[in-house]
Each structure stands twice: as structure tokens, then as C-alpha cells.
Amino acid sequence: MFLPGGLRGSADGTVVKRTEITTPEVLPDERGSERSLRPKRLSEFIGQERLKESLHIAIEAATARREPLDHILFHGPPGLGKTTLAMLLAREMGVNFATTSGPVLEKPADLVGALTNLREGDILFIDEIHRLRPVIEEFLYPAMEDFRIEVRLSEGPRAQTMTMAVESFTLVGATTRFGLLTAPMRARFGIIERLDFYPARDLAVIVGRSAEVLGVEATAAGARELATRARGTPRVANRLLRRVRDFAEVRAEGVLEADVVRRALELLNVDEHGLDAMDKRILVTVIDKFEGGPVGLNSLAVALGEDAGTIEEVYEPFLIRQGLIMRGPRGRVATAEAYRRCGRPVPEGEGASGTAPAGKQPDLFGRARDGERDPR
Numbered sequence: 001m002f003l004p005g006g007l008r009g010s011a012d013g014t015v016v017k018r019t020e021i022t023t024p025e026v027l028p029d030e031r032g033s034e035r036s037l038r039p040k041r042l043s044e045f046i047g048q049e050r051l052k053e054s055l056h057i058a059i060e061a062a063t064a065r066r067e068p069l070d071h072i073l074f075h076g077p078p079g080l081g082k083t084t085l086a087m088l089l090a091r092e093m094g095v096n097f098a099t100t101s102g103p104v105l106e107k108p109a110d111l112v113g114a115l116t117n118l119r120e121g122d123i124l125f126i127d128e129i130h131r132l133r134p135v136i137e138e139f140l141y142p143a144m145e146d147f148r149i150e151v152r153l154s155e156g157p158r159a160q161t162m163t164m165a166v167e168s169f170t171l172v173g174a175t176t177r178f179g180l181l182t183a184p185m186r187a188r189f190g191i192i193e194r195l196d197f198y199p200a201r202d203l204a205v206i207v208g209r210s211a212e213v214l215g216v217e218a219t220a221a222g223a224r225e226l227a228t229r230a231r232g233t234p235r236v237a238n239r240l241l242r243r244v245r246d247f248a249e250v251r252a253e254g255v256l257e258a259d260v261v262r263r264a265l266e267l268l269n270v271d272e273h274g275l276d277a278m279d280k281r282i283l284v285t286v287i288d289k290f291e292g293g294p295v296g297l298n299s300l301a302v303a304l305g306e307d308a309g310t311i312e313e314v315y316e317p318f319l320i321r322q323g324l325i326m327r328g329p330r331g332r333v334a335t336a337e338a339y340r341r342c343g344r345p346v347p348e349g350e351g352a353s354g355t356a357p358a359g360k361q362p363d364l365f366g367r368a369r370d371g372e373r374d375p376r
């Protein structure tokens with residue numbers, strides 16, 4: 001059962017621009033290959049051990065009690081496996097999987113069909129759940145809590161409504177913007193799990209598995225080389241793999257050795273840490289135009305000619321993870337390491353760790369927690 005899907009974009013509807021090769025967002029021509037590379041069982045889902053363990057426990061407990069799974073929310077940056085996990089859950093539980101997404105649902109009626117078609121234990125997956133309209137959210141609350149929905153029988157202020165029962169289903173939500181989810185919505189999920197960037201070691205295993213699926217020969221060193229440049233993101237790792245394969249076929253007899261991977265990625269403009277042209281532009285802007293910060297998100301967005309939400313959602317998490325940018329109450333600050341990577345002299349007063357805000361007193365800038373609203 002499939003509901004209409006929508007094109008991906010940032011929260012305000014603008015299309016995400018970035019060097020395509022390293023964007024964590026899915027590209028239009030990739031949907032087919034994504035499908036073929038998706039793990040089919042939870043045991044094939046690599047890394048995120050703690051999260052997998054808690055899902056295993058939830059699955060076993062629900063199965064033993066012969067009850068549906070609790071409602072589950074996955075959040076975290078794009079391309080880390082939220083959709084994949086939702087599909088795996090359905091397969092592990094042996095239930096049907098229906099999918100829709102926040103922005104395509106206009107009115108409660110758009111969900112009635114899907115909800116009434118669900119059988120006990122089935123999974124309804126709502127992608128980009130932070131983009132649900134308030135009327136839809138309110139329609140969903142009783143469905144999630146008491147498995148009943150209020151259906152309007154006609155239009156207008158005095159329209160009659162009818163209460164209908166739905167089977168006890170499991171709602172699985174996914175979002176890249178946990179901070180934008182309303183509190184009542186959050187409160188209705190029994191399990192809330194965050195996906196984090198993958199260490200290179202796990203990405204190398206993912207590359208190895210994908211290479212096998214694609215029928216490409218990759219050496220262990222080649223897979224590692226590719227993994228370190230994949231920005232902690234399986235989707236990027238798989239994309240780099242496909243592009244490097246093309247290079248290897250044309251220039252290097254098809255085998256992905258470390259040196260072949262290095263040459264191919266150099267040609268594609270991906271540096272040894274996975275930074276691309278846009279990442280560098282952000283760092284250079286913070287350093288050169290704003291003296292290393294702190295700079296508010298909106299000022300930075302204007303200077304870059306880029307949408308603030310996109311910077312925050314798509315570019316920044318990786319830069320923060322790499323210790324190149326810090327988020328504090330007064331805005332973004334470039335770290336000493338960022339100055340070094342950009343070939344700029346590090347200002348005095350640099351913190352010993354190399355990831356403290358360059359030239360600034362570290363205690364002025366607390367680290368922002370995930371989901372926290374940022375200074376604009």
C-alpha cells in the first residue's frame with residue numbers, strides 16, 4: 001500500500017543545493033540503486049549496535065506478548081538509515097508496511113484510507129513527520145493512543161463526525177529535525193531513537209557489502225579509503241562507491257584499490273576528510289567574513305546565499321561532528337582545526353584540543369545539544 005510521495009526539499013520548500021556527490025540527501029536518479037542496496041534483515045544493518053539492540057528487545061517483547069510494537073520515532077541527519085530501519089521492522093515483525101510523508105498529507109481524509117486498511121500490528125511509516133499540518137497531527141493523536149479516528153461526514157462548521165475504530169497499528173515516524181516536532185507528538189512515541197553518523201570502520205563494512213551486491217571487487221584498503229571520505233553517511237558511501245566504480249572500470253581494470261579510490265575521489269573533488277567545496281565555503285566564510293564567529297545562522301545564510309534551514313540541517317551537522325564548527329548561544333564559531341584545514345593562521349588563545357573556538361574563551365560557548373533551537 002503506497003500513498004503519494006513528495007519531492008524532497010528543505011522546510012520552506014526550497015530545493016537543496018549542494019555539491020551533488022557528497023550531499024546526504026537522496027538524488028532523484030538514486031532511488032532504484034538505494035532500493036537494491038537496502039539491507040533486507042536487521043542482521044544486515046551494519047553499525048548502530050546500541051540502537052539495534054534496543055529494537056531487538058522491543059521486537060522480542062512485542063512478539064512474546066503478541067502485541068504490536070510501540071510507536072517508534074527515528075531522528076537524525078539524512079542518509080543514516082531511518083527509512084531502512086522502518087522497513088526492516090515491518091519485515092522482522094512480519095507485518096505490512098504503508099508509507100507516506102508529512103508534506104504530502106493535506107487533510108485528515110488523506111489518511112483515512114491508509115489507517116482503515118491497516119491490519120493489527122501493521123506499520124504506518126510517516127517520513128518528515130515534523131512537517132505534518134496541525135490538523136493532521138490532531139487527527140492522529142486518538143489514532144495513536146486509542147486506535148480510533150474521527151471522520152467528518154460533511155463539510156462546514158456543523159458537520160457531523162463519526163468515530164471509527166482502527167486496528168492497533170504501529171506508527172513509525174522519521175525526521176531530520178527533531179527540534180521541530182511538537183511536544184504532544186513526541187510524547188506519543190514509546191520509543192525514540194537517534195541515529196548518529198557512522199564511524200569509518202562501520203562505513204567500510206557497508207562499502208564492502210554494497211560492493212558485493214553491485215558485483216564490484218574492492219580491497220579492504222580501498223573500502224577503508226572510501227569510507228573515511230563518506231561523511232559518516234551510508235548513503236554517501238554507496239554513492240561514492242558507484243562513482244568510483246565507474247572510474248575504476250575505465251581507468252583501472254575495475255578493482256577498487258586504495259590508490260584507485262584516492263585518484264577517483266580527487267577527480268570528484270572530495271578531500272581526504274570528505275569535505276567538499278560547500279563545506280569549505282562555509283568555513284572560509286565564518287573565518288574571513290565573521291572573524292571566526294560567533295555568527296548567527298541567518299547572517300551566515302545571507303553571506304552564503306543559502307537557505308538557513310538547509311545550512312542547519314544538511315551542511316552543519318557534519319562540520320560540527322568533525323570538530324570544525326561549534327554552536328553556542330551567540331552563534332557559530334570556527335575552531336582552530338577549521339583554521340588549519342582552510343590554511344589560515346590560527347588566532348592566538350587557541351584551545352589545546354584544537355577543537356575549541358579559535359582565539360576565543362571556550363567557556364563562552366556551550367555546546368548546543370541536538371534538537372535545541374539555535375540562535376538566529
Ligand SMILES: Nc1ncnc2c1ncn2[C@@H]1O[C@H](COP(=O)(O)OP(=O)(O)OP(=O)(O)O)[C@@H](O)[C@H]1O
Pocket residue numbers: 024025026033034035037038039044045046047048077078079080081082083084085174176206234235238
Ligand atoms: N546501517 C546500514 N547498513 C547498511 N546500509 C545502510 C545502513 N544505513 C543506511 N544504509 C544505506 O543507506 C541508504 C540510505 O538510507 P535511508 O534511506 O534509510 O536513510 P534515511 O535516514 O531514511 O535518509 P533521509 O533522511 O534522507 O530519508 C540506503 O539505501 C541503505 O542502503
Ligand SMILES: [Mg+2]
Pocket residue numbers: 082083084127174
Ligand atoms: Mg528516509
